[in-house]
Amino acid sequence: MTSQDYSALQSQLAALTTEAFRPDLAEIDHLPTLEIAKIMNGEDATVPAAVTARLEDIAAAIDATAARMARGGRLIYAGAGTAGRLGVLDASECPPTFNTDPSEVVGLIAGGPSAMVEAVEGAEDSAALAAEDLAKLGLTETDTVVGISASGRTPYAVGAVEHARAAGALTIGLSCNADSPLAAAAEHGIEIVTGPELLTGSTRLKAGTAQKLVLNMISTITMIRLGKTYGNLMVDVRASNDKLQARSRRIVALATDAPDAEIERALAAADGEVKTAILMILAGIDAPAAERRLAGSRGHLRGALTAGQ
Structure with missing residues (x-):
């Protein structure tokens, strides 16, 4: 890059608000840590x-x-x-x-x-x-x-x-x-x-x-x-570790109010798929039927539930 190019770039940057200099903060390094934290928190709040x-x-x-x-x-x-x-x-x-x-x-x-x-x-x-x-x-x-x-x-x-x-x-x-x-x-x-x-x-x-x-x-x-949630529940969560497996069970419980034993059976039959397990419990159908309904509703759980009514 030539000196002329650098000069042009500097002019462009100088015009950006994200690059602007704050004279009121020029002495910030002399302030107590708590005061700097308060200023920074105030900036973030905007x-x-x-x-x-x-x-x-x-x-x-x-x-x-x-x-x-x-x-x-x-x-x-x-x-x-x-x-x-x-x-x-x-x-x-x-x-x-x-x-x-x-x-x-x-x-x-x-x-x-x-x-x-x-x-x-x-x-x-x-x-x-x-x-x-x-x-x-x-x-x-x-x-x-x-x-x-x-x-x-x-x-x-x-x-x-x-x-x-x-x-x-x-x-x-x-x-x-x-x-x-x-x-x-x-x-x-x-x-x-x-x-x-x-x-x-x-x-x-x-x-x-x-x-x-x-x-x-x-x-x-x-x-x-795209139907990846049911209300504010992450019904498409992938249970790839212990924490997410526990979360999967909790999501099914929140969506269905079903007892633990029924949730365990549904998740096992659904191969861990939360959305399928919820549909099985709420619609009273088996895993293959739930999967067909979900496929027909393009993965939207609400649509799959409505389809059976």
């Missing part, structure tokens, strides 16, 4: 309001995502640094929480898996790298790609959205600055303006918190729309 201001944009993006996923599409996050790590984190939580296949919700981070724990120099500056990563996934028109970037200008995130949109996929751009190139490139732009950080330019703070809140909404509400 984030939910910034998210609230964009709930209509978030809801529209979620409805569009759920519609694509209902047709067999995937949810793909793409970002660099903290933003990329948050996407990978959200994607990795979906299989145990909603029993999704790891290929259904995917997190791409600039520089590959090693970038989760160690910065890969220059990876975030490549839009072409994002296109390559998406091409490896065999992107289709039923997929949704969410570009994540606090600045809203990261080439990897912008490049991912541009490539995905050209391929006909649904695109969402999540940033923390207004009028961002990322939002402009996406079909659904979500700009959560969190303002200057406690530490100048440290967007793992308020911007990172805002991104985490929005990603929580995108994945969770999409899965609710």
Whole structure:
């Protein structure tokens, strides 16, 4: 990069609210620890309001995502640094929480898996790298790609959205600055303006918190729309350890009020599938019949219950 290029980049960064300097915090290192904690907590408390201001944009993006996923599409996050790590984190939580296949919700981070724990120099500056990563996934028109970037200008995130949109996929751009190139490139732009950080330019703070809140909404509400829950119960939870097995039993109990012995029998017959066990108990049917009903309702437990009435 030439000195002229660096000068241009510095000008771009100086215009971003996430990079703004807070003169009122210039002496923060002289303050008592409790006072710094109070200031930081006060800064964090402003984030939910910034998210609230964009709930209509978030809801529209979620409805569009759920519609694509209902047709067999995937949810793909793409970002660099903290933003990329948050996407990978959200994607990795979906299989145990909603029993999704790891290929259904995917997190791409600039520089590959090693970038989760160690910065890969220059990876975030490549839009072409994002296109390559998406091409490896065999992107289709039923997929949704969410570009994540606090600045809203990261080439990897912008490049991912541009490539995905050209391929006909649904695109969402999540940033923390207004009028961002990322939002402009996406079909659904979500700009959560969190303002200057406690530490100048440290967007793992308020911007990172805002991104985490929005990603929580995108994945969770999409899965609710896809029938992965029954009320607020995680009926598609994958019981892969002792804690989750205990949670599975509790979910069946909360949904059915059945005695322990009946719950154990149903879960055993359903091969541990919580949704199937609940339907068996509430509808008074065996496991094969429950599985057929669930298949007929595309996995929606409420629909399967209604079908038998």
